[in-house]
Amino acid sequence: MTFELETVHKYPVKISLQKWFLKYLMDKLEACSCDISEKFFYLYCDLLQREKENQEAQYHHFPLPSSNKCIIIKGDGNFLSGGTTGLSLWQAGFALAEWCLENRERIVGKTVLELGSGCGFTGMAIAAGCSAKQVIMTDGHKKVLQQLVETVNINCSEEIIEVGSEDNQDLLLKTCVEETAVSVLNLPWENSSDVKIEEPPELIIAADVVYDPSSFKDLSKTLLNLLARTEGVEVILACTLRNEDTLNGLFATLGDQVSVIEEQPPGKDYFVYEHQFPVLFFRLTLLS
Numbered sequence: 001m002t003f004e005l006e007t008v009h010k011y012p013v014k015i016s017l018q019k020w021f022l023k024y025l026m027d028k029l030e031a032c033s034c035d036i037s038e039k040f041f042y043l044y045c046d047l048l049q050r051e052k053e054n055q056e057a058q059y060h061h062f063p064l065p066s067s068n069k070c071i072i073i074k075g076d077g078n079f080l081s082g083g084t085t086g087l088s089l090w091q092a093g094f095a096l097a098e099w100c101l102e103n104r105e106r107i108v109g110k111t112v113l114e115l116g117s118g119c120g121f122t123g124m125a126i127a128a129g130c131s132a133k134q135v136i137m138t139d140g141h142k143k144v145l146q147q148l149v150e151t152v153n154i155n156c157s158e159e160i161i162e163v164g165s166e167d168n169q170d171l172l173l174k175t176c177v178e179e180t181a182v183s184v185l186n187l188p189w190e191n192s193s194d195v196k197i198e199e200p201p202e203l204i205i206a207a208d209v210v211y212d213p214s215s216f217k218d219l220s221k222t223l224l225n226l227l228a229r230t231e232g233v234e235v236i237l238a239c240t241l242r243n244e245d246t247l248n249g250l251f252a253t254l255g256d257q258v259s260v261i262e263e264q265p266p267g268k269d270y271f272v273y274e275h276q277f278p279v280l281f282f283r284l285t286l287l288s
């Protein structure tokens with residue numbers, strides 16, 4: 001999505017943010033002894049009223065570095081929205097997008113599959129900024145998949161092909177962002193081996209999927225299954241370090257068939273987000 005005034009009108013940013021910005025602007029004008037147009041006060045009152053009514057959809061706009069593109073995500077910013085973790089924006093998702101932009105040469109021309117895509121920020125950032133051949137965003141939660149489809153609808157100007165045929169009911173949507181094919185796939189870790197993936201991924205990525213030990217058996221099975229599909233495929237995991245034992249628990253479940261090497265985190269911040277915990281990056285490959 002290109003960054004234009006029209007886009008901001010269509011997908012308005014959070015009212016609290018608009019209010020904050022307007023107040024900031026008025027304070028600055030006041031500090032320079034400038035007259036403040038009464039339109040600003042009317043607008044401020046209008047925002048207060050709309051915030052009280054609280055019925056409008058709100059969008060987050062994230063400009064992509066060194067381009068006029070931005071990623072737009074619909075959401076209220078609550079951590080556990082709709083009874084799932086997948087409807088929020090997570091720190092590791094931003095960090096993984098930054099890692100991908102910084103390691104673009106490892107992604108150009110490749111088919112990338114993302115596990116636990118959540119809102120779809122990371123996948124969309126890769127599609128818009130890394131010249132991948134294909135980005136397959138996946139999740140296993142019904143509401144999250146709906147949000148993923150909506151994210152793609154908002155951010156892709158190309159024709160959206162809604163799929164989910166008898167042949168492959170899990171493939172929910174297909175489109176492209178410039179030269180990158182983008183799709184949304186229902187891929188629950190519990191039965192990932194039954195899911196048909198049209199093109200074998202060459203790179204598998206996931207952000208903040210290592211937090212619930214009860215999911216490790218299925219997540220490990222999914223990772224091992226995907227690693228075995230294509231020769232030379234690698235997994236990049238961006239893990240929020242809340243508890244070291246939890247992280248080690250996943251590696252223990254993966255067992256000795258997999259090599260785990262820590263990767264350098266991105267050197268720069270490309271997006272504005274809260275840095276609450278360290279985010280560690282790991283490269284997983286299958287040992288021969």
Ligand SMILES: C[S@@+](CC[C@H](N)C(=O)[O-])C[C@H]1O[C@@H](n2cnc3c(N)ncnc32)[C@H](O)[C@@H]1O
Binds near residue numbers: 138
């Ligand atoms: C903490 S969120 C991270 C979302 C996104 N990667 C990010 O960083 O913003 C974890 C994601 O994993 C997904 N997930 C959890 N368990 C899953 C499972 N068994 N199968 C597929 N997806 C799952 C959730 O629906 C959610 O989208």
